[in-house]
Amino acid sequence: MSLLERLNQDMKIAMKNKERDNLSVIRMVKAAMQNEGYKLGRQELSDDEALTVLARELKQRKDSYKEFKSAGREDLAEKLESEIALIETYMPQQLTEEELESVVLETIKEESATSKAEMGKVMSAIMPKVKGKADGGRVNALVLKHLS
Incomplete structure (x- = not known):
């Protein structure tokens, strides 16, 4: 439906x-x-x-x-x-912190990102994967944590 x-x-x-x-x-x-x-x-x-x-x-x-x-x-x-x-109630099931962190790490690896300067590239690759399943603020914080 x-x-x-x-x-x-x-x-x-x-x-x-x-x-x-x-x-x-x-x-x-x-x-x-x-x-x-x-x-x-x-x-x-x-x-x-x-x-x-x-x-x-x-x-x-x-x-x-x-x-x-x-x-x-x-x-x-x-x-x-x-x-x-x-x-x-209409939103898809939200990702747990562990699931989200795994997606973030995987995407950083795929994009070969190593610094905060590449944050935009990583964020634009992650957001379609987690659309509706995770808040952009949570994603941003995790990406920042792993790129610094």
Whole structure:
């Protein structure tokens, strides 16, 4: 089942069960996917493209969550926390620290990178491998650790 089909199915369930918060989040994610489709000039997004949109939506909410927490807005932070949890259910299983480190080391070896100056080359080779499975910040930190 594609990501869009899962979203549609869950949207119907949320409507039937009158889960307004879940319904709102699912609609926002679907709208973001639809907007991306318009930008690309297509009706349907591939699962990979849909995953990219989903990851972007998740990152935006995580950033906002940090801002609300630091500003002391617990009410808004709690709402975002539930949105983040819902969106994460649609994301692929995240890589463990060991799995991610193995991918990083393997890619550094493939790219024959030895210094921080080659970090961009390594990052651009790693990110497609871990798309949706690891946060870019985690990847960046590991690459930096192994290239220094």
